[in-house]
Amino acid sequence: MDHSLQLKYQRNYSIIINDCDVSLFYYFDYGERYKQINMEFQHSHRFHEIMIPLSPDAIHFIEGVPYSLEEGDIVLLPPTILHRTEYPAGPPSKRLIISFWYPKDLFGMTDYYLPLLSIFNAQTPIYRFPEEIRRQVLDIIDEIYTFSRNHDYLEHPEQRLIIHSMFIQFLYAIQQNQDKNLYTNKSSGNSATQKIYSIAYYIHSHYEEELSLDSLADKFFLSSCYLSHQFKKVTGFTLINYIQKVRITRARDLLLSTNHPISKIAQSCGFQSFSQFNRIFRQTYDQSPSAMRSSSTTITSQQSNVEL
Template structure:
């Protein structure tokens, strides 16, 4: 059992309560990541997520915006928010990721739970707390960790209720502290060019349903098309065109899962000029049609 800045941590330890078929779901993942397994593109999922960085630094993309993280920073992500972590080259980075789902009417207290989840919907849902505040938050997580290590934990009929109760206390503490966050998005290693490219990617995420092209974005950001094309690929590993398509398809996936809208309407709302184009790009990225994607409930 390792202690990282007062947070109990054990590599590959996990705590699982129910599964995604159950509206009350928890998955605590104590593990490491490195640059070799950085995701290619941003992803989303149907549950809430908390990332607590236990390494000196990393970066996180949220809807195309780049945020620099330091040890102890907490990233709070609502369902269907496009994001990915970017870990540095070299030694693996420790982190705790908590995935969870709460039914809207859990215990008949919908208003209370919606209040608990407010920090996930802040404009910048990244929190950096004082050492004293972190220690109080870690103490509550450590109670969950130690409870999960008890010999009779898995056999207990109370484990679901106890984990949930302790986690609600943890969420309430974040809510109490959230306006005292001292997070500042500063990264001395980010070049002005990289920052500009992330401005472009953020714009794509905010305007994916509009007519976008390399020439339009170059004019919008006062860059030459050649320069934008070259630098965007260098920073994001995607061409501008591919990035636009990936962003549109990710939003289409979300709508296919969460709505009953006609697929042709989804194609238009995500910025595609024709259904045939949408269908072709969707199949290329997902290796199945939009109809099959919806049918399989991905």
């Protein structure tokens, strides 16, 4: 265990309460990541997720925009938001990932939980507190860690409820101190790079519209040739491939979280035809949209999570 970190930590330690098909779910994952296994493209979840870097200098992409992170920052990710973390070269980067899922009408107290979960909807949902407040907030996570190590919570339901109660205190501490957030995003590259990230964010925000290389080049006052070259250079993807990846990920989220007709989902995500949607979906997920939906047994619960 490394006591120099802001949080108590043991590599590959986890705290698990239920699973994501059950109404109340927690998964604390203490682990390491390397530059060599950086995720290629952004992904999303049907549950809430919190990422706390325990090593410096990670970059987290949220809806196509990179945000620089420091040790002890708290990244809050609501369901279905696209994101990925990029870790630097060198020693492994330690981090804590907390995934959790609250059903609608949890304990019959929906109105009580909504203010706590509102912190996930901030324009920039990354919290960097002054040292004293950060210590108070992260101490609660340490209390959960210590409690889980000293108690057989898997065998005793009431102890799992205690962990849930402590986590609510953690969310409350963030909510009560959100006006003291010091986070500002460092500039990521030059102005040309920033423009490409602006275009990526525009794609995430307007994926349901008609988007093309020429239309985006006109909108952002660039030549099509320049945009095509720079977009691939900065993101690693061609612009058209990037648009398709955003759309297909959004479509999968809707497929699993709603009962909407598949054809309507394809249309709402900007696909020009159902055959195009079906082809790209199969290429991406190695199964048809209908097969993925039929294999899922949690549509109702997933929908409740998104609505909450």
